[in-house]
Amino acid sequence: MTDAEIEAFMDASAVVLGLRLEPEWRDAVRANLALTFRLGLLVRHFELPDEAEPAPVFTA
């Protein structure tokens, strides 16, 4: 994603969630989102079957 695309996503998400983004916070939030999406891509590219059960409640 480009910086502009992340900016657009960030602004739209802020509206949906009712969050205020002060101008001096924007760079850091955008950088965090960029990292998050990079890691998200890594996870998304791992092929899992439709039957793979999510593990939100994990018991070791």
Added chain:
Amino acid sequence: MPKLTWQSATEIAAAVGSGALSARVVADAALDRIAARNGVLNAFTDVLAERARARASAIDAERAVGRKPGRLAGVPFAVKNLYDIAELPTRAGSSINRERKPAVRDAVLVTRLERAGAILVGALNMGEYAYDFTGENCHDGPSRNPHDTTRMSGGSSGGSGVAVAGGMVPLALGSDTNGSIRVPASLCGLFGLKPTFGRLPRTGSFPFVSSLDHLGPLARTVGDLACAYDAMQGHDADDPFCAQRLEEPVFETLDQGIEGLRIAAAGGYFQAGLMPEAERAVQQVRDALNVDREVDLPEAARARSAAYLITAAEGGALHLARLRTRPGDFDPDVRDRLLAGAMIPAAMVIQAQKFRRWYQHAISRLFDEVDAIIAPATPCGAPLLGQKTFVLDGVEVSVRANLGVYTQPISFVGLPVVAVPVPGPMPVGIQIIAPPWREDVALRIARYLEIKGTAVAQRPPAE
């Protein structure tokens, strides 16, 4: 008055139990020590002098009438300030939570340690809302590493590491969502135990990521870790994720040695990005345990990524109302990460949870072949306070997000880990990782390394 700076919890308990020392003398020594050192080290945010002295006097009185003291009789301890302490608001490293009503009772683990005779002396500094690996905190100031006060303690249980490494108490409790016990144990040169997910109840502690949060102890000896851990075991119905398992005491098994245990070193991901001091520490432990074998934890980088996503999203959701209404009251370093976390699309988080199941199965299979795995706890010794980035595997990355790069793929599937300290100019920790519910195996190996002198909680330079 004895200084009792570096005595272990088990030594103190033996002396109090035999009457060689009174609990009151021990408590006073700890309080004196905290008063003398906390101005520099900034480990404690609350000191409970009155409560500690009253409790110590009660223990002495019970002993005087012939009651058997507990296994932690008279041992001073302190807890990360996300543990509930009766009559204090549970601040969890934040400014916002100071407005909460005081807790009406202590956290379950505090109660269990006190039932064994230990004495709570205070609450400890931490990274805000536990979203931190540095030990820095803009509201309370940073915890300072006792081995070099210009350096980080590691976090988020920073005060827990500093209080024990600084000789203020022999035992502290922390929490570990992605590495927050193991990282400060590594940077402060301590033993730290992150038990299996669901082993110890979290009842009465402020949450961060419910499916990743663990509680556990930090100490200067393996015996102290084990003794505290045994005192804290047992189901508690008020933590819905706490497993219904019988207690499995480990203290008496510590000295069984390592014969017959198949131990391997984690390869691949866990060898990339190590700085020289961490590389040396891994090698020293491998040599001491005679480990030739290497295993790959499959897809560890993806596991770390998935843990990152789940943490950010759950953390963002937990704090959403506060982010909406009073974002300016957060530590800026934490707020920016939580704001981004709240925005993560649901599909991305669910994908991470599905991957988690796959990874759990893959790791389970690995433990068919080995009994324990060793891996670095941090990529380096303690960075300087205020340092924002370091270079990992040739790439400049954030210290705050990456000190736990080797701990995250392990806690992601709830495995029990003992972090053991390898001495050096600045100590570095190594993780001893065992299969689920086999804390005993990790502690036995840690004990073996301690006896050999490979893993030792080194005393900081003269104060």
